[in-house]
Ligand SMILES: Cc1ncc(C[n+]2csc(CCOP(=O)(O)OP(=O)(O)O)c2C)c(N)n1
């Protein structure tokens with residue numbers, strides 16, 4: 161049967177089992193929107209900005225493990241979406257983003273709303289397509305979904321000219337994807353795995369270095385098993401939070417620039433790094449030449465280009481984490497957990513010396529307290545998204561994560577404005593959990609228009625604004641490294657967040673005490689409507705510990721000891 | 727290998743729209759340099775072959791190779807060690823220069839005179855890139871008006 165290109169797009173989405181599409185219409189994509197109108201197989205969520213549509217698709221994907229889908233028009237619709245593509249690319253999030261393009265006959269003529277979309281997205285997608293004939297659509301869309309979710313996942317962009325969505329053609333989605341040039345290797349080399357396990361068995365101070373690839377590979381529970389069986393302590397990257405449960409005795413904490421003292425010291429003293437789906441990012445390693453200086457390195461990753469990119473791997477293993485860890489588990493009996501007792505003790509001593517903590521203040525709420533409190537009140541029942549800044553680091557440090565896909569945050573790109581739309585996507589994917597966005601007074605204004613989407617679509621995200629009247633993270637660097645010259649970071653002038661939320665039909669709260677905070681959170685959870693909870697917190701709090709940019713992990717700035725009250 | 731050794735990489739790619747920009751974008755985006763690049767379709771296949779001359783440390787070259795491999799339309803990447811490498815150059819001289827000397831030199835570099843007009847002659851040579859360098863420096867004294875080089879092509883032995 162002959163159908164038009166726009167109908168093919170719909171059929172492909174249905175065949176892929178897509179249940180939610182985030183998007184924003186416009187001229188070049190109108191044929192597809194016309195078909196969306198005519199169907200009710202999947203839901204379309206109209207965000208109020210294209211950037212938010214892509215972030216929502218990211219949140220949806222991260223919470224569900226499925227491919228997220230966003231749809232936008234040409235020109236400004238596409239350029240608005242670019243930040244989302246870049247964000248998904250940096251954090252390896254599987255997305256298919258479909259954009260309209262001006263008709264083929266107008267391409268290259270500087271037509272109205274024409275922009276070289278594939279030229280722009282090339283460097284921030286895993287792959288992209290400009291579809292020039294409707295007969296290619298089924299193949300291209302099938303490949304797009306396949307490429308997005310396999311190997312190291314990532315966003316795929318499909319640009320479709322308006323005349324192609326009107327063109328009639330045959331649609332056949334039963335074709336097998338056959339990409340001669342793309343065959344990701346998922347099974348790790350068994351001999352290499354065996355040798356790596358032997359090396360671990362003979363090491364004295366081994367350490368698991370757990371990365372976001374574990375979450376992508378749905379391997380967290382296998383990793384929990386491996387950690388437990390071997391008795392080897394573990395540190396998590398920011399992207400891996402939730403791999404181990406917060407109460408796992410072998411979990412030290414997060415490492416890196418704002419990692420705990422014990423986690424960073426363990427990494428500095430280990431003789432055997434077992435990196436699983438981690439990529440030795442500069443925010444993790446600090447000064448590379450001093451990073452895990454005396455350690456043998458085992459590096460497991462699906463992406464060969466991540467291995468030995470920054471730190472030379474003695475045992476490179478290319479493969480899907482889930483497969484490799486399962487294989488490692490079957491060989492784990494040779495590892496004697498008892499042997500590492502004194503190493504675990506050493507790490508515990510580090511932790512006792514400088515635990516990850518903060519000082520309470522009798523006058524003002526501390527931002528860290530707010531995070532801990534949300535954890536106490538909601539714990540496992542909430543998914544936690546964040547924006548970018550100090551609040552993000554405190555969320556990563558202090559929330560008691562208990563499962564993978566619970567923590568959703570922009571790690572690689574560090575995109576302010578990510579949190580709210582992402583939390584909407586999380587809510588759409590996982591409606592039974594409370595969707596919290598931990599945000600800042602700076603970040604929340606970068607996608608505040610999504611209050612409208614959340615009200616309209618009944619996506620009751622609870623935004624907790626840690627209001628320090630600053631672009632706090634930048635202010636912290638200015639305080640520490642720029643002679644306290646707070647250039648353009650003071651946000652003393654602010655909206656009335658309560659009225660702002662209410663004007664959209666959402667809930668608004670402004671709280672200054674612990675009691676008020678508890679009451680506001682409880683009320684927002686009960687009322688189940690999108691909310692802004694503005695929490696007035698101590699302005700000058702710094703995120704500690706901190707490894708200054710380019711410094712070594714073992715040279716941390718630490719929380720100052722509490723002054724004795726007279 | 728020295729820190730900035732010259733390396734030749736061959737890349738087999740699907741011959742489709744924008745595949746060349748994917749490759750050159752990768753080089754510019756990651757801060758690698760391209761000394762020369764040649765590309766032509768492989769007969770009777772859907773592939774093209776690129777020969778890229780670049781420079782970098784062992785680690786950089788390893789990254790370039792892996793990153794190239796990650797591009798979806800890339801089938802194979804060869805980093806050559808033992809290869810036969812040739813490059814062509816065309817040079818234009820005023821007709822008033824010493825033509826027999828030029829012609830003799832060309833002969834020594836697998837070349838000859840390929841075009842003659844009233845005011846200029848054009849010669850071609852085809853040899854290893856280093857020898858082409860050499861030829862071009864030797865013929866400076868004949869006041870070449872224009873020089874064009876093809877970039878290298880290479881095959882593993
Ligand atoms: C889109 C974007 N612009 C700029 C930055 C740089 N930046 C990083 S953190 C930060 C401050 C964020 O302020 P706020 O949201 O109030 O969070 P806080 O650090 O105060 O908790 C800025 C400007 C960024 N990460 N993203």
Ligand SMILES: [Mg+2]
Nearest residue numbers: 600601630632
């Ligand atoms: Mg702030």
